[in-house]
Amino acid sequence: MSAIEAAAAKQGPPSQIARPSGLAEEVYRRIRADIMSLRLPPDTRVSVDSLARELGVSQTPIREALSMLEANGLVSKKHFTGYATAPRMDRAQLDELFEFRLLVEPHAARKAAEAMAQSDMDSLGAVSGAHAPSHDGFADMDTEFHKLIAQGGGNHLIADSLARLHIHVHIFRSCFRSEIAEEAVHEHDAVIKAIRSRDGAAAEAAMRRHIERSYGRLRDFIRD
Amino acid sequence: MSAIEAAAAKQGPPSQIARPSGLAEEVYRRIRADIMSLRLPPDTRVSVDSLARELGVSQTPIREALSMLEANGLVSKKHFTGYATAPRMDRAQLDELFEFRLLVEPHAARKAAEAMAQSDMDSLGAVSGAHAPSHDGFADMDTEFHKLIAQGGGNHLIADSLARLHIHVHIFRSCFRSEIAEEAVHEHDAVIKAIRSRDGAAAEAAMRRHIERSYGRLRDFIRD
DNA sequence: GGATCAAATATCCTATAGGATTGCCGGACG
DNA sequence: CGTCCGGCAATCCTATAGGATATTTGATCC
Numbered sequence: 337m338s339a340i341e342a343a344a345a346k347q348g349p350p351s352q353i354a355r356p357s358g359l360a361e362e363v364y365r366r367i368r369a370d371i372m373s374l375r376l377p378p379d380t381r382v383s384v385d386s387l388a389r390e391l392g393v394s395q396t397p398i399r400e401a402l403s404m405l406e407a408n409g410l411v412s413k414k415h416f417t418g419y420a421t422a423p424r425m426d427r428a429q430l431d432e433l434f435e436f437r438l439l440v441e442p443h444a445a446r447k448a449a450e451a452m453a454q455s456d457m458d459s460l461g462a463v464s465g466a467h468a469p470s471h472d473g474f475a476d477m478d479t480e481f482h483k484l485i486a487q488g489g490g491n492h493l494i495a496d497s498l499a500r501l502h503i504h505v506h507i508f509r510s511c512f513r514s515e516i517a518e519e520a521v522h523e524h525d526a527v528i529k530a531i532r533s534r535d536g537a538a539a540e541a542a543m544r545r546h547i548e549r550s551y552g553r554l555r556d557f558i559r560d
Numbered sequence: 561m562s563a564i565e566a567a568a569a570k571q572g573p574p575s576q577i578a579r580p581s582g583l584a585e586e587v588y589r590r591i592r593a594d595i596m597s598l599r600l601p602p603d604t605r606v607s608v609d610s611l612a613r614e615l616g617v618s619q620t621p622i623r624e625a626l627s628m629l630e631a632n633g634l635v636s637k638k639h640f641t642g643y644a645t646a647p648r649m650d651r652a653q654l655d656e657l658f659e660f661r662l663l664v665e666p667h668a669a670r671k672a673a674e675a676m677a678q679s680d681m682d683s684l685g686a687v688s689g690a691h692a693p694s695h696d697g698f699a700d701m702d703t704e705f706h707k708l709i710a711q712g713g714g715n716h717l718i719a720d721s722l723a724r725l726h727i728h729v730h731i732f733r734s735c736f737r738s739e740i741a742e743e744a745v746h747e748h749d750a751v752i753k754a755i756r757s758r759d760g761a762a763a764e765a766a767m768r769r770h771i772e773r774s775y776g777r778l779r780d781f782i783r784d
Numbered sequence: 785g786g787a788t789c790a791a792a793t794a795t796c797c798t799a800t801a802g803g804a805t806t807g808c809c810g811g812a813c814g
Numbered sequence: 815c816g817t818c819c820g821g822c823a824a825t826c827c828t829a830t831a832g833g834a835t836a837t838t839t840g841a842t843c844c
Contacts, residue, residue, distance in 0.1 A: 358639045360627065383795065394828045399620065400627040404583065407631035415582050416796055416835045432715045439667055439718075491656045494663075497721055523824075583797075607825070617797050623826095640806045642827055 359393060360400035366391065367401055371410055371421055372503060374510050379423040382411065408500060425508050429559040433501055434551040438544065440494055441486070442444060445543035446536040448488030457532065460484050464528050474520075475506055481524055485531070485543070505554075512557045523549060581591055583617060584624035590615065591625055595634055595645055596727060598734050603647040606635065632724060649732050651784040657725055658775040662768065664718055665710070669751060669767035670760040672712030681756065684708050688752050698744075705748055709755070709767070729778075736781045747773060 367387070370376045387398045404418050405411045411419050425433070452460075463480045482502055486495040523546035530538035591611070593601045611622045626643050629635045635643045649657070676684075687704045706726055710719040746772035754762035 358637065385795075396620070396827065396829090400623055403624040403627040404631040407628040414836090417760050417837080418795060432717050434584065435715055436721075438716045440663060443663055491659055493660045493725070497660075501717070587811095609825075618800085620798065640804085642825060 347500055358397075360397040360404075363387075363391060363393065363397045364404050366399040367405060368410065368503070371405075372506055373447075373509070376421050378421050378507065378511070381418055381420045383418055391513050403447040406491050408503075410503070425504060427555075427558050430508070430551075430554065430558060433504060434547065436497070437501065438551075441482070441498060441547055442540040444489040444491070444494050444498065445531065446540040447490065448485045449531040449534055449536040449539035451490055452485075452488035452531060455482055456488050460528055460531065464525055475509070476526070478520070478524075479506065481528075485527070488531070508554065508557075514553070514557070516554055517550075519549060520546070520553075576754040584621040584628075587611075587615060587617065587621045588625040588628050591629060592727075594635065595629075596730055596734070598731070600645050602645050602731065602735070605642055605644045607642055632727075634727070648735055649728060651779075651782050654732070654775075654778065654782060655717060657724040658771065660760055661722070661725065662771050662775075665706070665722060665771055666764040668710050668715070668718050668722065669755065670764040671714065672709045673755040673758055673760040673763035675714055676709075676712035676755060680712050684712075684752055684755065687731060699733070702744070702748075703730065705752075709751070712755070730779065732781075736782070738777070741777055744770070744777075754760055 367376070367382075376382060382402070384395050384398050384402070388395045391398070402411055402413070406413055406419070410424060411421050413419050460481070463477050463484070479502060483495070483499060484499040489495070523542070526542040527539060527546060530542050591600070591606075592696050592777070600606060608619050608624075608626070609621050612619045615622070626635055626637070630637055630643070633646060635645050637643050684705070687708070703726060707723060711721040713719070747766070751763060751766040751770060754766050
């Protein structure tokens with residue numbers, strides 16, 4: 337028995353340890369994480385050579401990862417000039433993003449209240465805690481909260497769309513080192529409570545109010 | 561004839577890529593068109609080598625194009641096995657797709673009725689004509705119809721999401737060589753009429769009914 | 785001092801060769 | 815007859831070299 341098999345057998349389902357999903361995927365996640373942590377700030381040029389040297393891999397997986405990031409709107413490519421991280425959202429983009437969220441996410445919350453699996457329901461209770469000391473801690477909790485609800489609706493398209501947009505919200509919020517909003521935690525709890533009691537209408541309303549409030553908090557940072 | 565065209569002609573058939581302005585983008589559109597025209601049917605393996613030889617370009621732009629297609633859900637990659645076009649939608653995916661459209665597209669129609677530019681309004685009248693003899697002609701008209709309305713709402717995120725999903729609808733419909741639905745043209749006209757008279761509520765209702773009917777027509781082809 | 789043009793640099797884009805890994809096919813063995 | 819095992823083919827992944835282009839820099843001229 338190889339070491340990998342032993343580790344997999346020890347951890348149970350081997351779907352997480354044995355991940356031969358390809359090097360490009362790994363590079364993709366790494367660069368995406370660097371963008372989300374502002375290690376690569378918005379509107380910053382990223383060169384294929386530098387990344388290849390820094391990550392110790394060839395140029396090919398770097399190119400594939402950057403192409404996927406481009407398709408997801410996190411970087412842009414200019415011919416014969418190179419890649420650059422997407423510029424920070426302006427007012428118009430923020431408006432569009434929240435119009436979309438306000439349209440989709442309350443619906444997802446309603447469906448989650450009606451059809452969410454019990455296991456996800458338990459996980460949802462785990463992110464309800466008020467223990468979110470650091471900024472990154474709150475951000476991760478917020479990401480998990482919205483991801484669970486989006487997935488709870490059972491529609492992969494909705495979940496993927498919201499996850500893709502949430503990355504941009506995360507970057508925007510990190511740019512301004514936004515204070516941890518105590519209100520947001522309470523709004524989250526209201527949504528969770530409605531979902532746990534299987535009240536679709538209440539969940540939809542609570543989620544709508546949460547997004548509207550969140551929009552108001554973020555909009556203050558921009559004056560374009 | 562330019563030097564580039566001469567070199568291309570010397571190397572093989574004229575179906576090659578000759579424009580040196582973003583080769584990966586060009587390859588991306590070519591492969592996407594091949595998928596939409598069923599020249600590459602669903603669940604078909606596509607190899608980097610074959611495409612490189614067929615299009616007369618190197619492997620690198622092929623890889624970039626396939627990575628973008630993978631990010632858009634049109635192909636999938638298995639490690640050390642190769643790329644393959646996405647399998648045909650099953651019942652569950654069709655349900656999810658139309659749930660999403662039903663959620664987003666009527667809203668887009670309402671906003672289009674309220675805010676669409678006059679130039680796009682004129683273009684919208686152009687696709688209203690009953691002259692859609694061929695199957696491809698109707699498909700193009702349908703694509704243009706939904707694209708104009710999605711863009712008319714003024715929200716790029718909504719427009720992009722709907723465009724991405726519409727590709728899958730197009731593939732699904734092409735798979736079954738669906739007859740041209742006379743009803744669809746009438747439903748389109750109803751939406752257009754509501755938008756031209758700037759009646760947001762009527763446009764939203766007409767679009768909702770159109771999508772529901774369209775869903776019913778497509779659902780008949782699947783019995784999983 | 786400001787503007788213009790040309791050379792230099794950095795980067796991307798392409799092409800080709802070679803190593804590594806997976807899935808498949810045919811034959812041997814129980 | 816079923817199962818296991820080893821070679822074969824296909825494919826991906828990496829590395830390197832060379833051509834093409836945009837950006838920058840510096841010198842020159844007005």
